Amino acid sequence: MATTLDDPGVQALLAKKNHAVVSTHNEDGSIHSTVVWVDVEDGRLAVNSAVGRKWPTNLDRDPTIALVVYDEDNPYDYVEVRGTARGTTEGADGHIDRLAQKYMGADSYPFRQAGEQRITYLVEPALIRHAKQG
C-alpha cells in the first residue's frame, strides 16, 4: 500500500543492510537494473556512484528512477519507491563512507579508484509502496 519513508516498517527495511535494486532508463528506452547500497540522508532516499558510470549517466539524462529494497531475511517484505533522482557531488565522499560503515562496518569506503568522483542521487518519491507477507 502507498506509504511514506516515516512508516516504521519502511524505516526498518532501510535501517538494515538490505541492498537496493535501482532501475533507470537507458538511451534506447530499455531498463537498466543493478544492485546498490542505499540509506536515508536528511529524510530522503540516497544512493551513491561514481561520475560516468552507467546508471548515474542514465539519471543525468532522464531522472526517472525506481528502487526496490527487500528484506534479505524475508523477501516478502519489501518497499518500492518510484520517482525522480538528481545527482550532486557535494557531500558524496562523506556519503559513500557512511554507506561503507552501514554495509561493511568500515570507517571509510575502501574501494575508491584513482581519479573517480563520487556522486549522490537523492530520490524525490512519487510513490512509496510497502508490501509485507509472512
Added chain:
Amino acid sequence: MATTLDDPGVQALLAKKNHAVVSTHNEDGSIHSTVVWVDVEDGRLAVNSAVGRKWPTNLDRDPTIALVVYDEDNPYDYVEVRGTARGTTEGADGHIDRLAQKYMGADSYPFRQAGEQRITYLVEPALIRHAKQG
C-alpha cells in the same frame, strides 16, 4: 560482463531460491519494480503472475522488461537480464506449482484465488550481465 543463461555462475544464482526484482513500464513512462519468483523453463527465464495484475498488464502493453536476481547470501553476486517478455496462460498453472515447489517446498501453489488465471512470461533476453565480487 555479458554472458548467457548457460553460464555456471548464472545457473547457480537461478537454481537457488533467490528472488527476482522485475521492472516494467507503467503507462506514464515511470518504472514499476516488484519482487517475484523466477525459474528457467525450457531454457528461458520465466516469471508468473495472475492476469490483470499491474506488471503483467504493463508487459502486455509494452514487453520491455529488466530482471535482477542477486544471491541473498552475497548480494555482490547478481545477474541482470534485459529484454522483452510475452505472456502465455498455457502451462501457467503447472509453472506456478513448480515455483511453489522451488520457493516453498510445496507440492502445489497454496495461494490461488477464486477465479484467477495464472500467466507465465518468458523472457527473450537482449543482454545478460553477471557481476560477482566477494
